[in-house]
Amino acid sequence: MAPRGILRGVHVRALTMTHTDRRHFLKQGLLGTASVAAGTIGTTARSYAQVRGANDRINMAVIGIRNQGTVHLENLCRLKDSHNVQIRTVCDTDERLFAKGVALVEQKTGTKPATEWDLHRVLEDKSIDAVSIVVPNHWHALAAVLACQAGKHVYVEKPASYNIWEGRRMIEAARKYGRHMQVGLNNRSSVNVREAIAFMHGGGIGPLFMARSLCFKARDSYGMSSDSEPPATFHYDRWLGPAPWRPYNEKRGHYNWHWYWDTGNGDTGNTGPHQLDIARWGLAKNEHPVSVYSAGGLYGFRQDDGAPTPAKHVYGDVDTFGHDKTSQETPNTQTATYTYADGTLLEMETRGRYTNNEGSQGQEVGNLFFGTEGWLEISGDTWKAFRRREREPFAGSKGGDREGNHWANFIEGLRADKDDAFHADIHEGHMSTSLCHLANISYRVGRSLKFTGQTERFVDAPDADALLIRTYRKPYVVPETV
Structure with a gap:
């Protein structure tokens, strides 16, 4: 018998349509606040600070929280106030990493995230808008495709895929399900x-x-x-x-x-x-x-x-x-x-x-x-x-300090709801x-x-x-x- 959560592909696909309203809200709701305050969407930290609230917050999960995953946690925590981001869940197959990851998020944001070793359960959580995928290379494509099918936007670490065939499937999934996918090629935001x-x-x-x-x-x-x-x-x-x-x-x-x-x-x-x-x-x-x-x-x-x-x-x-x-x-x-x-x-x-x-x-x-x-x-x-x-x-x-912020660009791209707003869209990452x-x-x-x-x-x-x-x-x- 397969381990818990493995054979959930059909169920995960069924979640896709339940998130269209959330995506529409993220796009239209913020147009009515940030654009009025700043004259554009998501261009300054000040404009983001004016659109706080439970309904327009972007809720994220970080899947893979060791080493580079910690880098993702640190950077996303920094966006809590300026970009109205909350880390709702930290996920890893190694439960020994939970205590450190939870402590980091709680210390930086004052909010204690949930923990989960099964990424399928993360994807089933309708409150999560986007996931940051920081797992080993051989998992990048499958995790990203499942996330798109579940209605989640995706930030996936480099290399985008484990092989060339997978990269093309990732592009197809993002486009088919209307999800945005950014690749962790951070120099693109420098x-x-x-x-x-x-x-x-x-x-x-x-x-x-x-x-x-x-x-x-x-x-x-x-x-x-x-x-x-x-x-x-x-x-x-x-x-x-x-x-x-x-x-x-x-x-x-x-x-x-x-x-x-x-x-x-x-x-x-x-x-x-x-x-x-x-x-x-x-x-x-x-x-x-x-x-x-x-x-x-x-x-x-x-x-x-x-x-x-x-x-x-x-x-x-x-x-x-x-x-x-x-x-x-x-x-x-x-x-x-x-x-x-x-x-x-x-x-x-x-x-x-x-x-x-x-x-x-x-x-x-x-x-x-x-x-x-x-x-x-x-x-x-x-x-x-x-x-x-x-x-x-x-x-x-x-x-x-002119390093730029690739995670901030991801959040700004989600609010703009345009593939070309992302500095490293999945197509660029694949190429x-x-x-x-x-x-x-x-x-x-x-x-x-x-x-x-x-x-x-x-x-x-x-x-x-x-x-x-x-x-x-x-x-x-x-x-x-x-």
Whole structure:
């Protein structure tokens, strides 16, 4: 028998129509208050502060509250007064995380949220308008599709999907059910990054012919462990979800799931989505590349079973162990080259061991753009542009706090009720996330591939096409028709 809540697909779909009135209210009710006060919808914190109340409040649930989930809780709590947001529920398959999550929300907002390990029960709650999905990659699509079917708007972490086929289903679900879906590509809301992109699109360094994305993070081994029983408070079957069944192993669980193909997409699909999104955005490519080639491997770790070294440091609450043997599957060193139909190049480089950096001041994570009249670098929330062979920048970012707020943009987009109000709508998220998947597929089949963007399939490469989708473990199936 399936665990509680699994076989609720039909019931969840039935909830869809019950939320249309709520959506209409969010749109029309706020038009009558915020627009009168500010002359527009949701443009200032002051206007939001004037539309408080139980009826116009946007109630949210955060699904996945560890690490990045805590970041979501923090940022959404900050919007309580300015944007009239309330976190009603925190949800996670690991009940050990509830106390910390509840305490954070209660301390920041004065309101104690409910707790739930079963996301289906969250989606059944008619009082919740939107969900923030911060679960492992292999759950992104199914959770987002179910949320749309239940009438919820969605903020989903990067990468948007676990594979390319899923990304297309997510777009279809959002459009079919009239829901808004934002992807956690936070740079899209950075004031400085947006200015850098506008500068390039305005011809600031001439026509662009190449972009280069950097992900230089020297990660230690996460070590080895034997299979074991999951903690009693951890709903492991639900956490595993669409992935094939396998015994519980702590080295494949919290955070470490990134480094195994069943659940994650490696660093190219972890940090990579942010940088590849900026690169594609800067190049103004609203299309898929026509070819991709990626190569790499797992380097720098011992292959013997010697005694583990003491933990060097903790990353994401997970111990790391220098050069120790590891069961990691994804590469820690990977390069990818994409070519677009007009010949424009996009490069991505992941270096997971010790390395020099690039750029004018040594970037570890960021982007470089090359035009006919110069080059430009984006590092975090700052940018500099260099003219031809000159060593000093002739343009760049301004000082001060200009990071922007991607969560605020999500709430503002909901109130505006327009897909183009979102800085990272699911379509943009899918296009950028697909770059990560294309690189990983080329790496896994071991050769260069040609890709047809219109059909989102490879040319004469059935082995590569097989990696565009996965075999889902029933009943955790992303439906072909959403």
